Amino acid sequence: MPSGHVAVPTEGPDEGRAPFNYRPALALLASLFFMWGFITVINNTLLPHLRSVFELSYTQTTLIESVWFIAYGLMGMPSAFVIERTGYKKAIIIGLSVMAVGALLMVPAARLPSYGVTLFALFVVASGITLLQVAANPYVAVIGPAESSESRLTLVQAFNSMGTFFAPYFGGYLILSRTMGGTSLEGTVLTEAERLADAQATQLPYILVAVVLVILAAVIWRSNLPAMGSATSRVAKEERKNHSLWRHRNLVLGVPAIFIYLIAEIGVANLFINFVILPDIAGITPARAANYLVLLWGGMMVGRFGGAFLMRRFPADKTLACFALFALVVMIGAATLHGPIAMWCLILVGLGHSIMFPAIFAMGIKGLGPLTEEASGLLITAIAGGALVVVQGWLADAYGLQNSFWLTVACEIYIIYYALWGSKPVVMGAPTE
Template sequence: MNHNNQPEIIVEGDSSSNKKYLLPFIFVISLFFLWGMAHNLDSSLIPHLKKACNLNNVQSMLIDTSVFLAYFLMAIPAGMILKKFGYKASMIAGLLVFAGGAFLFVPAANSLSYTTFLIALFIIGCGLTILETTANPYAAVLGDPAKATSRLNLAASFNGLAAMVAAYVGSRFILSGKSYSKAELAAMTEINRNSYFLEEASSVKMPYIILGSVLVIIAIIFCFIYFPEVKTKSIDGEAKGSFMGALRHKHLKWAVVAQFFYVGAQVCVTSSFIRAAQQGAGFSEATAGDYLIAYGFLFTVGRFAGTALLQFISSAKLLSVYAIVSILLCLVAVLGTGPIMVYALGGLGFFMSIMFPTIFALGIEGIGDDTKPGSSWLIMSIVGGAIVPVLMGALIDKFNDNVQLGYYVPLVCFIVILYFGLKGYKIAHK
């Protein structure tokens, strides 16, 4: 039954059986894992390319900027691609663009060109944007609408799993453990110095060649897999979704705002994690790195636990509870000293875990024709990952490099998310 003049969402094929959706859903889950790998490998790339290309801190942070800027610039074209060609073709396109960026790491490393690395990362970001614009709503609508949030959280659990795998790959195959001070580099002969830089840069080639090859193989497999196409049907028989028209849904607008602040908060928490642990708890860089891996583990556990909890608790209520706990943990991170403040940062991994997919699912709930353009808005909001951390950095600089005080910024972000979970998610019925 179609209530409140909402368009119906129709999945091609026999909607009475969920078995035929299982294989497509498994392959969609693989996409969540793959873009999780891309994002979490950046945590190793930032310090590694800082050494390999002899960069300052601002230059090294352009790695995240390149990827998140792509999300902002590519979101509208990605939505247009999805609307014109459908889910399957869009997913294949996203995989191939992603692979192209991965393969570009080879000439970037060979030429020791940081600009080429940034271009490669931007291309990867474009591929990720197409994949996320496509896979997030597809996972949400592929099956029983009542279980959309649970499905999205289950798929996103594998995105969290990638955080642990990427941390292992980065530490074992990208990071070399070699580091020289400016004085030591200056004392080297030019040949030895250039040899060191090239050796450091070369270590990224094999992981990204393997990643790119896997992406191409999966794209080829996708060509032969049946993916039910999701269509929307208005009461006059035609879909009428539009990019700007999607914002007539108040809860979608609030979801876009909440997602902007969530992604900003997540990048803030992880990008400053090691320095905060060193400064607030006196940990060594290696020990702080181990705790960051533990953060990734808790993030993964949180995704699976959240998926289970959503069977018994409404998604908006769980989001609100997690936002409240995250606010309290940020306070501990700011005001605490010793290991307890690092435990608080690690705990944020668990309680942030369900936020992105839950906000996404609540944002596109009941918007019918506007599901695809609405997804583009939610993917565009990921640009928060490029903007909010800059505010955190400015706050840290203002207070004499006090990294702990910077965690007031994600605290404010979680307050916005709390509002969305309490009120902003509600659909305004006309």
């Protein structure tokens, strides 16, 4: 049996024949990253809205986001099999179509209104995003030189953060600012008629999202997006029997790193507005708090553009460790301080979180070669860690919202561990080259 080291393909689609210019494909994929970031963060403005409409506890509110991330856990590996059968381009089109169907399901969910139908609609949208994630992330990582994979994926993920940056404006204007619950202070009791009227506010935003998704699917359909199958799938069928995913330490420890990181990111983002509106923090309305949420996601966008630059000059693992240490410090501040300074600590954690997902993902699949698709499926499945935001909701109900952020502090510690030790691409149980 060979030593187990398998290089990730670096020559691009149908390699070995002519130099391949991957930049046009990379630019097109950036639009996908933008769109799923945009849709995911609409949830951050949707959650306080639904909490008001359905009179939910923190646990019930975070359960909405848990359903969203349960889709990653259930659909991650099936998405990898879809890509193997259809190829990257068709899989992306299928993912966009599924997302559009889920967005349209939000219309009957708002008309009824129904908490259950809302959960199902968000599950469908998340299933489509899962397929996009499994396809697009490894595509970006292997489409160019292996030595710059972390930087390249972080750069494209910056466009994901650009989508998250604009989404709170969109959701704040079309959902929160047009509802009684969104323009009232915490503790205001709405009448049945007001809650019913507020529920209708989600229809227009999701119709607009569905239209954009259909247009984007049509653009991808007509594009010349090169197939990556010749670089991974065909070789994989012959070589997979000789290689095991579980012998690659960077992947084995990278899966829990993604899982744990998502607990941190989603917990902060989803409870941000609820935290900021507390009287002893900022004491403002949800609509105003959505404007500060923009700064959280803006920090992630800036951090990713900056991180892509830094990782071209410094080792990716050391860069990740520095960002994680910064996140640890500001999260301790958010968990212990009061007033506006606690709010700003929570805003700044976006900067610390910025490069975590792309850096962990790229390091997790490094050296996997013909196992790249399955490894990608596992790492995307680990995004289901976001479902454990319901645990933070339970902690918030039991011990107070601010104290629940100690869970985030613990998550940052593991990311530091992975960056400094667990990310090393060593094949366990085999000699290294």
